[in-house]
Amino acid sequence: MVCDAFSIQRPVPATMTTEVVPEHRCPRCAGPVGSRDRYCEECGTRVANQRDRVEVDVGIAAGVSDRGRRHHRNEDALALRGLGSPRDGVTAGVAIVCDGVSSVSRPDEASEAAAQAAAEAMVAALRAGGDLATATRTAVHAADKAVTELADDSLSARGAPACTFVSAVVTGGAVTVGWVGDSRAYWIPRSRTGSTPPVRLTEDDSWLAQGLAAGTLTLADAVADRRAHAITAWLGQDSDDVAPHIVTVEPEGPGVVVVCTDGLWNYLDDVDELAAALPAEALDAPLHAARELVEIALHRGGRDNITVAVLPLDTQPLETQPGGAS
Numbered sequence: 656m657v658c659d660a661f662s663i664q665r666p667v668p669a670t671m672t673t674e675v676v677p678e679h680r681c682p683r684c685a686g687p688v689g690s691r692d693r694y695c696e697e698c699g700t701r702v703a704n705q706r707d708r709v710e711v712d713v714g715i716a717a718g719v720s721d722r723g724r725r726h727h728r729n730e731d732a733l734a735l736r737g738l739g740s741p742r743d744g745v746t747a748g749v750a751i752v753c754d755g756v757s758s759v760s761r762p763d764e765a766s767e768a769a770a771q772a773a774a775e776a777m778v779a780a781l782r783a784g785g786d787l788a789t790a791t792r793t794a795v796h797a798a799d800k801a802v803t804e805l806a807d808d809s810l811s812a813r814g815a816p817a818c819t820f821v822s823a824v825v826t827g828g829a830v831t832v833g834w835v836g837d838s839r840a841y842w843i844p845r846s847r848t849g850s851t852p853p854v855r856l857t858e859d860d861s862w863l864a865q866g867l868a869a870g871t872l873t874l875a876d877a878v879a880d881r882r883a884h885a886i887t888a889w890l891g892q893d894s895d896d897v898a899p900h901i902v903t904v905e906p907e908g909p910g911v912v913v914v915c916t917d918g919l920w921n922y923l924d925d926v927d928e929l930a931a932a933l934p935a936e937a938l939d940a941p942l943h944a945a946r947e948l949v950e951i952a953l954h955r956g957g958r959d960n961i962t963v964a965v966l967p968l969d970t971q972p973l974e975t976q977p978g979g980a981s
Contacts (some may be wrong), residue, residue: 672725716719717942718964724957730755731962732766734774747826749962765816772801787831806892817891844910853930860888918961941965
């Protein structure tokens with residue numbers, strides 16, 4: 656199910672001024688280490704590949720990105736931000752998850768460049784007081800520009816770096832999701848017995864999804880086809896004009912947004928199965944929840960890179976307003 660019917664636009668509080676940005680630290684001297692560094696610039700200690708296993712916790716959002724059991728590198732990327740004010744505390748959480756396209760050049764660089772550029776653009780747009788949909792659209796186009804700039808003359812357009820994109824912003828009782836490709840976002844309410852069921856907020860840009868929507872294929876035929884996982888939209892030099900899907904919803908009560916790559920949803924494709932696997936304490940312990948979901952994917956084979964972000968939303972019941980996704 657996709658929540659295209661529940662779309663609203665809400666302004667971001669003008670008091671949003673501070674930003675929580677995670678940092679990697681050297682295990683010896685605790686100096687800052689870049690995500691692509693192999694040695695600490697402070698003391699020279701060799702550090703592990705930071706991309707193989709990344710865990711980030713900014714309070715209002717947390718996530719894990721893991722190389723998996725079969726890939727030789729992690730081609731997913733994760734960027735989280737927490738925004739707020741000294742007076743009000745953290746009032747917004749931002750998650751960006753990108754999955755590099757393995758069949759082209761430098762997919763790991765594409766996903767990392769996209770995630771970081773999107774996070775910076777999203778933060779700037781939110782600080783400027785823009786609405787959530789506009790901030791999301793700005794972030795997507797910043798990510799696309801960053802990936803496009805990685806291309807060089809030695810590559811054909813079809814070999815240029817590329818990645819998928821999904822983002823989520825949680826603030827003021829609203830959730831805004833934007834995506835290009837087949838990385839996903841879900842809303843999982845705290846109460847599994849209430850009137851509001853868990854729901855998938857995104858619809859894949861994929862050959863399979865298009866075939867099913869057109870009614871030209873049965874699910875069994877589509878899944879069995881070698882093109883089932885082929886994506887029809889992405890970021891990068893050889894993409895068409897990027898037109899992100901954007902949906903904003905106001906949930907009726909507390910719960911969490913789960914943002915992930917196909918390294919997770921390949922094993923938990925059904926939203927009810929995902930909701931059942933999510934730890935009951937996810938609202939209060941999002942990092943633990945992200946770790947548990949990654950472990951499920953690893954236990955079931957871990958054949959792809961796995962990235963999961965969890966963003967809690969603790970709110971009183973709010974009305975949902977009709978509208979249209981863009």
